[in-house]
Amino acid sequence: MDTYVVRPLDRDTWPDFARLVEANNGVWGGCWCMGFHPEGLDRETEGANRAAKQAHVEAGTVHQILVYDGDDCVGWCQYGAPAELPNIQNRKAYEKELVELPDWRIGCIFTGSRQRGHGVARAAVTGALEAIRGAGGGLVEAYPEQVEGRPPQRGAYFHTGPENLFEELGFVRDRQIAKWRWVLRLRV
Numbered sequence: 001m002d003t004y005v006v007r008p009l010d011r012d013t014w015p016d017f018a019r020l021v022e023a024n025n026g027v028w029g030g031c032w033c034m035g036f037h038p039e040g041l042d043r044e045t046e047g048a049n050r051a052a053k054q055a056h057v058e059a060g061t062v063h064q065i066l067v068y069d070g071d072d073c074v075g076w077c078q079y080g081a082p083a084e085l086p087n088i089q090n091r092k093a094y095e096k097e098l099v100e101l102p103d104w105r106i107g108c109i110f111t112g113s114r115q116r117g118h119g120v121a122r123a124a125v126t127g128a129l130e131a132i133r134g135a136g137g138g139l140v141e142a143y144p145e146q147v148e149g150r151p152p153q154r155g156a157y158f159h160t161g162p163e164n165l166f167e168e169l170g171f172v173r174d175r176q177i178a179k180w181r182w183v184l185r186l187r188v
Contacts, residue, residue: 004120006127009064009076014057016073017066018050020112026050027110028159033064033078036085036107065127067111067120074115077124078107079132079140088143089160093177102185103138109161121161125169129188137188142166146180 007013021027032049035041037056042048056062061084067075078085085105088094106128111120125142132140144163163182171184 004074004123005068006065006123006130007068008131009057009062009066010060011057013066013073014054016068017057017064017076018054020073020075020110021050024110024112031108033076033108033110036078036080036087036105037062038084038086040087063128063131065124065131067123067127069115069120075109075111075120075124077109077121077128079104079128080107081105090143090177090181094143094183097175100139102141104132104140106140106142106161108159110159121165122169125161125165129169129186133188140171140186140188141174142171142184142186143177143181144184146182 009017021032026032026049030045030049031041032053034049034052037052039052042052053062063080063084064076064078066073081103082101082105085107088105106125109121109124129140132138142161144161144166146163148164160181163184166184169186171186174183174185176182
């Protein structure tokens with residue numbers, strides 16, 4: 001596994017984040033990592049998502065760990081409180097058996113196409129968990145996709161991460177909310 005440095009997404013690191021997103025077609029067609037935020041995605045214009053994300057950065061209402069390989073930002077992990085990241089997938093199924101809201105959620109994870117398979121996602125999630133621990137810790141949830149027993153997904157990208165990554169970091173299954181998606185939890 002390569003050695004990486006992690007930094008929070010803030011005003012100083014915004015240009016690095018923006019370069020990575022722009023180099024990857026706005027990420028998932030222009031999301032700019034806005035899907036989990038309260039306002040969600042503007043599906044009409046990529047520019048609106050970019051502006052909304054930058055506004056969150058300027059206001060300090062975003063929690064995101066960027067992963068660097070040297071001077072280059074190569075990936076990230078978004079995290080935040082449920083009020084900061086309310087738009088999770090499979091919400092109806094999620095709420096059906098909800099017993100306790102988490103203190104923190106891990107939203108999307110992204111790795112630049114040239115760095116996939118080299119530990120960037122692991123560094124990003126580990127960095128997010130350390131930041132959560134530094135902020136007082138608590139119950140952390142993630143919503144990864146199951147890869148074991150699943151046929152290969154041609155052209156697919158697991159934007160919430162693969163389940164086995166979270167299990168290797170100590171998360172445990174809480175409940176299933178879709179055919180290939182689980183709620184995993186860890187107390188830090």
